[in-house]
Amino acid sequence: MIYFLALIPATALTIAGYFALFLSARSEGALRTFGKYLGFWAFTLAGLVILGAIFAAAAHGRHHCPILGMHQMHERMYCPWSGMEQHRDVGPPGATPQPPAEVPSPAGPPSPASPAPR
Numbered sequence: 410m411i412y413f414l415a416l417i418p419a420t421a422l423t424i425a426g427y428f429a430l431f432l433s434a435r436s437e438g439a440l441r442t443f444g445k446y447l448g449f450w451a452f453t454l455a456g457l458v459i460l461g462a463i464f465a466a467a468a469h470g471r472h473h474c475p476i477l478g479m480h481q482m483h484e485r486m487y488c489p490w491s492g493m494e495q496h497r498d499v500g501p502p503g504a505t506p507q508p509p510a511e512v513p514s515p516a517g518p519p520s521p522a523s524p525a526p527r
Contacts, residue, residue, distance in 0.1 A: 422451045422458065426448045426452045
């Protein structure tokens with residue numbers, strides 16, 4: 410999908426490059442030289458846009474399904490380690506799990522034995 414989005418500015422830059430080269434061929438002197446450089450610069454930028462789209466698609470990886478894209482992005486944001494959806498309380502791979510700490514009783518420490526009622 411990102412390839413198609415990159416085609417719009419790349420096409421516009423290519424057309425601008427041809428236009429600059431066409432006008433520079435009809436000019437004289439410094440304007441002719443400037444037009445040639447401007448045309449080649451537009452072609453270079455169009456190529457960089459296409460290369461940027463290729464690298465962005467490669468960096469995006471295999472997650473290209475538009476229907477599941479938001480769900481997968483959500484899962485990666487909250488659980489970056491693979492297979493951690495079931496065990497969210499466990500840390501990163503290789504970490505040793507800590508035993509749960511004992512929760513103190515809300516009543517406080519036990520009091521000394523009181524005399525038996527009569």
